[in-house]
Amino acid sequence: MPPLFPALESPSDQVALQFGDRSLTYAELGAVAGALADRISGAGRVAVWATPALETAVAVVAALRAGVAAVPLNPKSGEKELGHILSDSTPSLVLAAPGDELPLPLRDLERIDVAAAPPGGGTPAPSPSVGAEDPALIVYTSGTTGPPKGAVIPRRAIATTLDALADAWQWTGDDVLVHALPLFHVHGLVLGILGPLRRGGSVRHLGRFGTEGVARELNGGATMLFGVPTMYHRIAQALTEEPELAKALGRARLLVSGSAALPVHDHERITAATGRRVIERYGMTETLMNTSVRADGEARAGTVGVPLPGVELRLMEEDGSPITSYDSETVGEIQVRGPNLFTGYLNRPDATEAAFTTDGWFRTGDMAVRDPDGYVRIVGRKATDLIKSGGYKIGAGEIENALLEHPGVREAAVTGEPDEDLGERIVAWVVPADPQSPPTAEELADHVAARLAPHKRPRVVHYLSALPRNDMGKIMKRALNRD
Template identity: 50%
Template sequence: MLLASLNPAAVAAGADLDDAIRIDGVSLSRSDLVGAATSVAERVAGAARVAVLAWPTASTVLALAGCLIAGVPAVPVPADVGAAERRHILTDSGAQAWLGEQPDDSEGLGHIPVRLHARSWHRYAEPPADAPALIIYTSGTTGPPKGVVVSRRAIAADIDMLAQAWEWTADDTLVHGLPLYHVHGLVLGLLGSLRIGNRFIHTGKPKPAAYAEAVAEQGGTLLFGVPTVWSRIVDDGDAARALSAARLLVSGSAPLPVPVFDGLARLSGHQPVERYGSTESLITLSTLAAGERRAGWVGLPLTGVRTRLVDESGEEIAHDGETIGRLHVQSPTLFDGYLNRPDATAEVLAADGWYRTGDVAVIDDGGMHRIVGRESVDLIKTGGFRVGAGEIETVLLGHPGVAEAAVIGAPDDDLGQKIVAFVVGDAAPDELADYVAQQLSVHKRPRTVRVVDSLPRNAMGKVLKKELVQWV
């Protein structure tokens, strides 16, 4: 059963929690979740797909749980998405109605309300494991967003693999303030909690004080955040120290800067767990609760996952901790394809089951992975050298005059690409270029350093490097 903690028989036998879910000022017991989500299931049963406007509310939780109980694929729609992108998601997905909350412009779709106090105790048979559970749309950085079809089997496998890696149990209280339309906040945070049976607290906005309060006053043990969240917590100081009572801090969705890793370790006493994945693969790599955690490295393959590095010709390359290659993944958590896009699916999902992630990485002789970045923007070919942007960013972030850094390769007639660094801070550009040359090889020295007020980021904190290329 995908949502194992919502087993009606177990709840009836006493496996209830008065506050299994706390979100947007509402607390739901496990019996509330079973009864209200089953009521939602009765209203949507038989639908092909429904759209869920994914505000962090109790209505959204029940809408998503109700779809999974009924076996109806849900299409989480970002609550703050623009009208054109929302229209594309609805049209491409074929969603038949809004379930729960709806936007001011419903795009002509009908509306199925979610009633928090409605209850049903109808028993639904568990849908087939290979049935689609979610259609999650990509961020659309390389074109219109694509609908990633994720099966029930993939979600269950990923949660179970992470439970093993993070020693995650029903005794935990999971805390985060992330969106409920991406893998991190939705699949790991919410659906993970509904499968494992731990308490789940959504803080609303991911403010440092809210995380600190959730640990100090509500017993938070397992905390999820993106690097921007952790950076703000480190800057707060008091909030970081308040996290000492937690069990595990988990960072993902973007690279965690080494100074933030070090700051969390110093102030909270916890080295954060870092992990790696994508919408298409879910989470496939992670450092372990009981293993080594190394700043800048995202860990080992989870149980059942295989990885390889290949060069431009497809030949496998050395796992020496230095040689950069294209990262391919085999995993029981892989997606079933892009909705309506067999061409795009074939480009990344090979017939032999290997998923071409589009990321470049290095692997050391112990199997630890470091993600260099996206092949399209983070692998810089300059003067005959292959340089990873992330390595330069890490060095720049170690300079006391740099708060944020992003490095790209810009077209250059002589070098092929030249290294360009964008930094937020008060250090002089020439000083930073020389600093990199002193710490790394001379050929990794940025040819241009631009000091900017801020870096363009998406909702998950990832720097939009394709936008930075346009700034050059």
């Protein structure tokens, strides 16, 4: 298989990675990653203590150059979860930044401290010959329905996804990406670090998200910003008081949001202040990226665009029949097929078999509708966001967007709960903009009914001080207290 990072084969003085005031050029990255690759060649699998630091990027690039599979570890994982991941993936060693204190489950592993300074003298050995189906990463899922499963991501999936995004986003080596995402999942690591390196461009990682850092880098020549809805929500809130931020976002070539739906009202606030539209894409650990709004297409708020080159996508009814009409209303489960898919769950042939249909389509568990022109609108997860009420199939996402359009609502989540008459009733979980004077349940129900349809109005409203969220900003609906 051709190299994943052609720019490392002809190293230059162009900056490849920048984390704060630390950086590596392509020549320096090639040297330091090549030296580490020599040390870990033949190691089987290696764990990577994936802090938001230069060493994490170097470690993963080195593993890919050595032809060994990297297992990124979330530094915030508890000891029980780490123990499960380690016993499941059986890495032979762990790569970490010098000085990082590792938790107990990792202390029995051989440790190699990752140097982020180029070694003196010598030329690293060339990258070994590797195949397109060879494992590149083993990324563990969130484990919402049991212990996390290790998705085995082959080199083929990384290359095809990043090349498809280059086509959709007109992404080139002239682009400079800014992001502050964690580096233990596909959004922050594959798109945010490996993406720029495959294009021969640059990435500036902020370490920790802040609107000042975003403004500084975009005003300093960066062209793209990757973020999650929580980040863009904070940006939208700050725009009125930070004129430099609005100016910086206006200069960006591309603003991309992912990992969860970006509320329509945040889209509108950002566009009104900057003249730029945020585009959304849709992917998951097992599939990398499936769809995106194209840079040369319509940035339609509330959609995740169209299937990427090489990706097949269909919506399926519960009885297994395909939905053939694109009417913006009919809800079905997204199934995908293409070279972007993982090869299976590590040590879980049962789960792998259950994840695919007999004709080779991956069951995503995400529910969506399609517009007449093929744009995909995700309405939620099948397990938590599809509500069957009064004979209707209702996606929680559209109700959440409607609630967020109410000036008295700061955050909102929607779930279903059993109802003897309706089957399920719609329940809203609301963080009010003014806790001392929240909008009434009747007011919110009327607000939703007027924007969507009467059968989509919430029947119950709970008021919270904050919604439970994970590291990526996704609302953890299973953690909502329904007592």
